[in-house]
Amino acid sequence: MDFISLLKSKNLKATPQRLSVLEVLDKNGHPTMEEIYEEIKREFPSISLATVYKNINTLRESNTVIEINTQNGKTRYDIYVKPHTHIICKKCGSIRDVDFLESIYEYQEEIGKKWNYDVKRIDVTAIVDNCPLCTH
Amino acid sequence: MDFISLLKSKNLKATPQRLSVLEVLDKNGHPTMEEIYEEIKREFPSISLATVYKNINTLRESNTVIEINTQNGKTRYDIYVKPHTHIICKKCGSIRDVDFLESIYEYQEEIGKKWNYDVKRIDVTAIVDNCPLCTH
């Protein structure tokens, strides 16, 4: 994916910091704000946490990034390219992506039609109490 | 619904403060922490915000209450009696409850079986950019 064109299409300037944020989100699965910051600092030591926050917020406003509430207090972030289901572990807060089954799009349409909303996207989250990643 | 038995069944003490929290959640639709606090203070002036926080957290741990992230920064709470879809307006943060269609339970089962998780619940949220409640 070409992030520079992506940003251009959203009328956002393609600064190195902003591109780094997108790259980290693309590589790492669902990082927290701190994780994004720490990762970028490795090759870009002068970046500030505030810049990461500002970029994430800008990208969220343009529907490029979504926020995921992990049910264990930590907020994580994800590039929003194509809709998918999140499986979130309530204990350790880990997130796993799973493809949407086709039927969910029908559900989305049905809900929108029935209640007369223009549904921009649908978030489907499966909550589990335990997962293979829990180490305690 | 009998909140006292509900709490007993979860091994939680039925204090007046805790019962108030459940009643406010039951009456008001998706209040914020502050709204719960302000509401309870009207008939229970000595309650502290910390107590509301502690109770909400305890009730969340016992799967009696769920947290809803409204996409506009505010966190709201809901009694979890029966699963339903939330329609959340990104602009004003309002939440509307809509019954689940039967098909979603099949979806939940399918996801659990396919990826081998014991899915405790499924959250389905439809995100809209605008709604009739938006007043600006």
Add this chain to the structure above:
DNA sequence: CTATTTGCAAACCCTTTGCAAAAAT
């Protein structure tokens, strides 16, 4: 009687803000 819960205030995050300098288009 024992374990849990309450209330208070302080501590503790995480997130946002203001502003001048730097960078992007």
Add this chain to the structure above:
DNA sequence: ATTTTTGCAAAGGGTTTGCAAATAG
């Protein structure tokens, strides 16, 4: 040249904590 973005440090706001007193079972 204009507008956006950056980085810093400070402010802000929501949430948690510790502890002694009160309460529930």
